[in-house]
Amino acid sequence: MKRIGIFSMICILASVCLIGLLYAFRVKPYTAKNGFVRNRTSKAVLLKTYDLKYLSFYFAGSTDNRIYLCNYAAPSRIQTFDIDLNFIDDDTLKIMEPGPYKWDKARTCVDSPYIYMQEGVTPIVFEGRLEDLQMRKTFPKAPYFTGNWNLSPNSMIVKCILGGDRQYVVGKSTQDSPYIRYNKKALTKQIDGIFCCEGNISIDKENNAVVYTYFHRNEFIKMDTNLNIIFKRHTIDTNNIAKIKVAEIPGTHTFKFAAPPKYVNLLSCADNNKLYIISALMADNDVSDNFKKNMIVDVYSLADGNYKMTYFVPKYQRQPIRELRVKNNILYAIYDKSISKFQLNE
Amino acid sequence: MKISNAIEPFMTSPSGYRKKMSKIIVELICVLFVFLFVYTAVSKFIDYQDFKAVIGQSPLVTNFAGSLSIAVPLLEIVISLFLIVPRWRLIGLYASFALMVIFTTYIVILVSFSEDIPCSCGGVISRMSWQEHIVFNIFFVLLAFVGMILQTKTTSKSSK
Numbered sequence: 002m003k004r005i006g007i008f009s010m011i012c013i014l015a016s017v018c019l020i021g022l023l024y025a026f027r028v029k030p031y032t033a034k035n036g037f038v039r040n041r042t043s044k045a046v047l048l049k050t051y052d053l054k055y056l057s058f059y060f061a062g063s064t065d066n067r068i069y070l071c072n073y074a075a076p077s078r079i080q081t082f083d084i085d086l087n088f089i090d091d092d093t094l095k096i097m098e099p100g101p102y103k104w105d106k107a108r109t110c111v112d113s114p115y116i117y118m119q120e121g122v123t124p125i126v127f128e129g130r131l132e133d134l135q136m137r138k139t140f141p142k143a144p145y146f147t148g149n150w151n152l153s154p155n156s157m158i159v160k161c162i163l164g165g166d167r168q169y170v171v172g173k174s175t176q177d178s179p180y181i182r183y184n185k186k187a188l189t190k191q192i193d194g195i196f197c198c199e200g201n202i203s204i205d206k207e208n209n210a211v212v213y214t215y216f217h218r219n220e221f222i223k224m225d226t227n228l229n230i231i232f233k234r235h236t237i238d239t240n241n242i243a244k245i246k247v248a249e250i251p252g253t254h255t256f257k258f259a260a261p262p263k264y265v266n267l268l269s270c271a272d273n274n275k276l277y278i279i280s281a282l283m284a285d286n287d288v289s290d291n292f293k294k295n296m297i298v299d300v301y302s303l304a305d306g307n308y309k310m311t312y313f314v315p316k317y318q319r320q321p322i323r324e325l326r327v328k329n330n331i332l333y334a335i336y337d338k339s340i341s342k343f344q345l346n347e
Numbered sequence: 348m349k350i351s352n353a354i355e356p357f358m359t360s361p362s363g364y365r366k367k368m369s370k371i372i373v374e375l376i377c378v379l380f381v382f383l384f385v386y387t388a389v390s391k392f393i394d395y396q397d398f399k400a401v402i403g404q405s406p407l408v409t410n411f412a413g414s415l416s417i418a419v420p421l422l423e424i425v426i427s428l429f430l431i432v433p434r435w436r437l438i439g440l441y442a443s444f445a446l447m448v449i450f451t452t453y454i455v456i457l458v459s460f461s462e463d464i465p466c467s468c469g470g471v472i473s474r475m476s477w478q479e480h481i482v483f484n485i486f487f488v489l490l491a492f493v494g495m496i497l498q499t500k501t502t503s504k505s506s507k
Contacts, residue, residue, distance in 0.1 A: 005495050
């Protein structure tokens with residue numbers, strides 16, 4: 002009996018030591034020296050925080066005096082706030098032609114006075130107006146997409162995986178012929194063409210700019226709204242090549258990461274001819290404690306693509322920022338269950 | 348009165364009866380473990396590439412993904428064999444206990460300290476939430492512990 006006690010204790014101690022060692026020597030790409038510095042830094046000033054009470058909110062859009070939030074878990078609901086984060090309204094979109102769609106993939110986009118709701122698996126796009134929220138089918142010839150960004154009732158930018166090339170491309174989908182036009186040159190394959198090309202699109206409407214920011218490499222691409230490339234620029238870190246490892250699962254045509262993927266750029270938002278990127282990487286002159294407590298927002302000029310400065314935006318109760326919007330030097334950040342408003346001083 | 352009569356034999360039963368009970372319990376525990384290990388090992392081998400990729404995503408073991416993806420299911424099969432053969436059963440139970448303790452520690456540390464947590468436990472077990480997973484594992488750790496005690500008791504008594 003005594004032997005069992007001793008054996009159990011040794012087992013527990015040994016596993017704690019073993020796993021503890023594995024943990025101590027784990028792969029941690031974000032806190033290592035990354036070979037670049039951030040010189041012009043400033044702290045974002047918190048103006049207000051509002052408790053959303055639920056997870057999985059995202060920005061649907063905004064106007065000069067309204068902010069619209071939607072939730073992946075309740076796809077047809079839309080919450081309205083004023084720009085000081087005072088709750089105004091909670092509404093339900095009226096889907097006039099319901100059907101068996103992939104609602105869990107649906108995303109709503111507000112571009113006043115229009116509102117769109119869409120998912121790219123079916124694919125289906127609904128369009129309505131903010132005043133009555135009656136959503137009707139539009140874009141009958143939309144391609145399959147993994148993400149889309151509405152430009153107008155007649156056109157939208159889509160991100161798709163093309164079957165033949167098995168690669169991510171961006172395209173512009175329109176109501177009229179030719180319905181879809183891809184720019185196959187915009188995204189460049191480095192490893193597998195899909196994971197290595199993953200990224201986020203943000204649109205600076207006033208300046209007619211469409212910006213693609215890669216997640217895994219230090220690059221962003223500025224295009225016009227017809228997806229003609231204006232320039233490709235590098236972010237300040239040194240990750241030219243995506244550091245990811247991908248495995249093909251035989252017989253299933255599926256691909257999976259085979260190692261923890263290294264993220265470079267987490268979130269991005271274009272506004273007022275500037276690009277705001279939340280970087281995952283610590284600079285050599287960043288203080289580790291500062292890096293743990295803040296999200297790092299690097300600002301680039303969209304006029305020439307040059308780095309301008311960096312803002313430290315505090316995490317909320319150790320939660321990272323999940324969604325980011327910037328409008329005229331005001332930054333809105335959605336955390337797990339709350340939204341905050343910050344002032345960005347130059 | 349009747350109830351206490353019914354409990355009586357369990358409290359002061361002759362050692363033969365108790366031994367029989369513990370033998371049955373140990374047998375049940377072994378069956379559960381063999382089922383668990385064979386099931387998860389086979390599902391790991393069937394989706395071998397998938398399993399290898401997913402444990403590669405773990406920040407803790409990514410450097411050992413290649414060897415672990417073979418070693419873990421193999422170990423599970425070997426332990427199952429030990430549990431099946433009565434003479435080796437005690438060793439099998441010790442090994443099951445050790446393996447489950449390692450798995451549980453791994454999950455607890457991963458869940459409490461790490462940010463992204465991939466799961467690669469095989470079959471339906473990977474559909475469990477992390478809390479369920481921890482409870483499930485601790486249940487099996489306790490099972491192995493009970494198994495070790497009962498098996499030691501029964502074997503030491505029968506040898507007397």
